[in-house]
Amino acid sequence: MIDTNGRDPFARFKYSEIGKKVDGTFGTVLGGRVQEIKDFKWLDKKQGYEVPLYPQRTVVQFNSTYMELTGRQDRIRGDITAWALFFLVIASYIFYTIIQTFAITIDKEPPIFFSVFLMCCGFLMLLLLLMLIALLSTELFTYTYLPIRFNRKTRKVYVRQANRKVEVFDWDELKFYMATTYKVGGDVRGITLADDGMTITGMFSLPFVSDLTAKEILGGTQLKQHFEFVRRYMESDDKQIVEIKNSIRYIHPVYKKRETPLVSFKRATLAALDSDENMEYPKEALRLNWTHLAIIIQLWLRYLGRLLSINTSITPKFSPEIEAECQIDPNDPYDLNKNLPEGNIEDTNQPIWKKLTHSILLILFGIVMLFVFAFFIDMIGAIKGYDTGLAYKLLHLFHLV
Structure with a gap:
């Protein structure tokens, strides 16, 4: 096909x-x-x-x-690059959390079904990671x-x-x-x-x-x-x-x-x-x-x-x-x-001033969208009870605070 x-x-x-x-x-x-x-x-x-x-x-x-x-x-x-990378970050974090949880609980001799459950979840997340990497290759x-x-x-x-x-x-x-x-x-x-x-x-x-x-x-x-x-x-x-x-x-x-x-x-x-x-x-x-x-x-x-x-x-x-x-x-x-x-x-x-203006606007657009993305992450963190402080770190990075 x-x-x-x-x-x-x-x-x-x-x-x-x-x-x-x-x-x-x-x-x-x-x-x-x-x-x-x-x-x-x-x-x-x-x-x-x-x-x-x-x-x-x-x-x-x-x-x-x-x-x-x-x-x-x-x-x-x-499109695929943007969304695959986005989900790759999320999947990598979940995979890391599963591995970390398994490493912490293995010494406490958890119930066998819990260990099997973690192993299955880890295997599925690993398959998802490999699929996302393969998708990025397109x-x-x-x-x-x-x-x-x-x-x-x-x-x-x-x-x-x-x-x-x-x-x-x-x-x-x-x-x-x-x-x-x-x-x-x-x-x-x-x-x-x-x-x-x-x-x-x-x-x-x-x-x-x-x-x-x-x-x-x-x-x-x-x-x-x-x-x-x-x-x-x-x-x-x-x-x-x-x-x-x-x-x-x-x-x-x-x-x-x-x-x-x-x-x-x-x-x-x-x-x-x-x-x-x-x-x-x-x-x-x-x-x-x-x-x-x-x-x-x-x-x-x-x-x-x-x-x-x-x-x-x-x-x-x-x-x-x-x-x-x-x-x-x-x-x-x-x-x-x-x-x-x-x-x-x-x-x-186009005159040089117009090309320069376009370049500056593109840079400003990128910076503004970084802050929008940071606020979005902070909002998700606040809903889950975490204080990520990503927007504040960006403000500090650009010497705005």
Whole structure:
């Protein structure tokens, strides 16, 4: 089974089972049941959809030879890191308490059932710790993004899967459908089928994920806009590529280096607000209001998780053989990495005072959220009858008392 969500720490070991386990009821949950292939909401590669083209800030490289997008996981990158570390700290404390209790009581010859109970609890907590560490491995010390490269010349699609391996698809053999997974969101998936037309032999997801309801997702407006962007790139001729190029307002600058803390913050914010607008224009997609204060702690955790995840990982590279198939004309007028689109120019042309202001605001935001987190821990401690004094220690650390 292919881990399209990138959240299965054991996907790299199970990937070889595809074709054995997967049949006509592969992995799309809709209304509490597994959706069968005959019920898939198929998309036609040859039929053009009269919708605006929505890249959704997923383009990493663009030229007349190939287009490279971020993977599906990039949108929520850092979530697992933040929450897994949070629960890892709690689980470690509970495991330590169990071991300490067992060490104290063992000399007092406690009842056998109590000793067995502590040993079982310790074993379960140890399993939980190992699972959390395995889960962290899906985001830490891996790749900064999982590229999907569409080559117009060779008609191939190169995908680095969540198991870190590269799979090559033939565009003309791919079939696409709109999928919705319970509590995860909808996306567009490309699959290859065996000769029986029922067994899925390969799969990948396009980067954009819609967080609408299942009914709205299968209505498909946002997903079709994103699919049509990719479809038109692969099916259009060189004259039509201008329209596709003009729909891209922003190139995600990560194919040679890691994203900056400010870029990480913008992407974490877009993900936290669950916007389905055209994210090429963040001023339109980020319509902030006072209700968003409710997710400020979630945003902070996502941001910290993304920073840690990105900065412990390396930039992915394709093999020399694949790069040889993706040679770019040095004078390609459609190379957006050399001729940056408007959105990037706005970022790079900001005056120094504005960049400095953004940096200071990010630092202040981090400090404020540290105090919010400290007060939260103090409140929990007070409810349990403990005086943690974490907020006071922070005040003392910053010389505010």
